[in-house]
Amino acid sequence: MKLLTSLAILVGVACAQTGKCPSYTRYSALPHGPYSTGPQKIPSMRPPVSCRTFRNPTIERAIRDVSSAIRDPDWRQLFANIFPNTLDTTVAWHNASAPFTFLVTGDITAQWIRDSANQVLPYLPYTSADQALAKLVLGLINMQAEELNDYPFGNAFQPPPRSGLAPEANGIAVNLAVSPPFNNRTVFEAKFELDSFASFFQVTTAYWRSTGDYEFIYLPAWSAAAGKVLDAIRALQMPTYAGKQLNPSPVTYKRYTDQAQETQFGGGRGNPVKYTGMARSLFRPSDDATIFPFLVPANAFLCVELENLGDMLNTLRVFPELRDRAAKLAAQIRAGVLQFGTATHPKHGKVFAYEVDGYGSVLLTDDANGPSLLSLPYLGFVNATDPTYRNTRKMVLSLDDNPWYFEGPYIHGIGGPHTGYLKVWPMAVAMRGMTSDNSDEVKECLDQLKATTSGLGLIHESVNVNDGADYTRSWFAWGNALTSQFVIDAITRFPGII
Secondary structure (H helix, E strand, O other), rough: HHHHHHHHHHHHHHHHHHHHOOOHHOOOOOOOOOOOOOOOOOOOOOHHHHHHHOHHHHHHHHHHHEEEEEEEEHHHHHHHHHHOOOHHHOOOEOOOOOOEEEEEEOOOEEEEEEHHHHHHHHHHHHHHHHHHHHHHHHHHHHHHHHHHHOOOOEEEOOOOOOOOOOOOOOOOOOOEEEEOOOOOOOOEEHHHHHHHHHHHHOOOHHHHHHHHHOOHHHHHHHHHHHHEEEEEEEOOOOOOOEEOOEOOOOEEEEEOOOOHOOOOOOHHHOOOOOOOOOOOEEOOOOOOOOOOOOEHHHHHHHHHHHHHHHHHHHOOOOOOHHHHHHHHHHHHHHHHHHHHEEEEEEEEEEOOOEEEEOOOOOEEOOOOOOOOOOOHHOOOOOOOOOOHHHHHHHHHOOOOOOEEEEEOOOOOOEEOOEEOOOEEEEHHHHHHOOOOOOOOHHHHHHHHHHHHOOOOOOOOOOOEEEEEEEEEEOOOHHHHHHHHHHHHHHHHHHOOOO
């Protein structure tokens, strides 16, 4: 800790002398004072005010308001670090007049559709009273619409040329055979993840509910993107075979690599599927390849957001053709999840499967990244009291029954192949807390999260359950955003819990 503190002082002195803003990748890897007075001594990790990428008085007031309801000095400081992290550090470009917003995911200079949507979710309750904040979120919707129009099957995108930001080379997007082809100067990564579609609709409808603003849906980019997404979903429902013939695949991804999770089966098509009503996904929200292409939690998420899209368009009495298509797809996907997306576990009974193929093959596990099986009530697909979900929750939070669940002396939770064995993702601990109605379990999750920052006062991507100093990504905006949501949720449902 002394070495880290000394290095932090040197970085701070250099910043003061040069007047330049330090790289937040470097800044987040060192602790900065002042420190909280609690046993964790959480450092202050917000960049200097002049270096913050988006300053907003409404969010500053929200930090003070929420902090006043937190007695634990460590959590007060941790919340003050993580809640504004997206605004402080990831708004790489924002044109308020258009508006357009490009949010990086953290230490990777690219915008993931899913991550960026999740990064702004904690701010949506404040957009109705703050026009600048509303424009930031609206800018993200417009940016995502533009991106999906450019390449519907992309999961992460480069900054637009008019931003003045240079595209970043993706070191793992090499030796690829991808169809349809993509432009690496606009698309950062072309791993098709079904939850990207759901995330676009999620931020669209959540913004509309919060602000009442819907004028943006009349922009050609939004309606065209919505139409392209619905077209893609329909194509992704198709079975692999039409009788004795092979159906065309709307998207393929093949990479020449020695890492199985970085490419797809069947020459990039994915393993064979039968028609179920669900839509295929080549990759999981972790950016790892699916084994069976019907990723159940992603389909559940998509179902909910298609329903929300249909409700919005119905309420506004616009785009009846899009509305009807969304409603039809939602009904087909929901029926598919309930009929084909469950299995009978020998210990837990009827559970939701993580992945299926329609032939009877099922994968019984869960991954830390959302959408996950653990997150189904948070997504709105089922109630937390649903018997199948309760059984599933027991399964995925079991050391004996989920191969990617790990336990250690200071944390236990779900990880995944993306970061490997014995590494739990703190955001999965936050999700466990948000989907629990037990105050003791919620408090346990809060205590574990507070102990995972490795002295750096931010939520990491993953942490080794046996060694808190072994973590991935000190700057991970999605994890900070989700944990912020959890804190606000916890102190609202259980006042005085921290």
